[in-house]
Amino acid sequence: MKSKDIAIVGILLAIGAILRYFLAMLHTPLTPNMIIAFYCLAIILIRPKIYEAIGIGFVAGILSMLISGSIFPPANLISEPLGALVCFGIYGLLKNRTKLAPTVTTFLVTLASGFSFAVLALVAVAPKILSKYATLEGFIIIFVPIVVITAIFNAVIVQILYVPSSRVLSRGQE
Incomplete structure (x- = not known):
């Protein structure tokens, strides 16, 4: 990866982390994971090699783990690299087929990661989860809509940012 690409990834991950941190401070029931949106945007814009995409996901996982208010933050170290791998694959399949490739990709990545x-x-903290929710079904009923709403939000954000971001990057290559 070129140093320019590393800088782009770093800036986008930093923006995502800062936004996630500030949104988490609002203590709302739904805190969107902006880190996912911004690592998707980074992977979509720079088209790294597969192992570089996984590395981006691992860094995103570290950031997510550090500023997470979730029940088991270390799970981010697996879910975010997995999301980055999904992003790499799905966008690779869709990029020349539809203008909505960033939207569809980010939506599916957020679902995979979430x-x-x-x-x-x-698996890691089942007793704690089951003490907070009456049943496993209760956890699923609460968690599924949160992931889906976050996926929609992330997909819209990435689609909105994709066009101006890609124009800015293409200017630098002229």
């Missing part, structure tokens, strides 16, 4: 996080957290 649901893998939920499974990991459930």
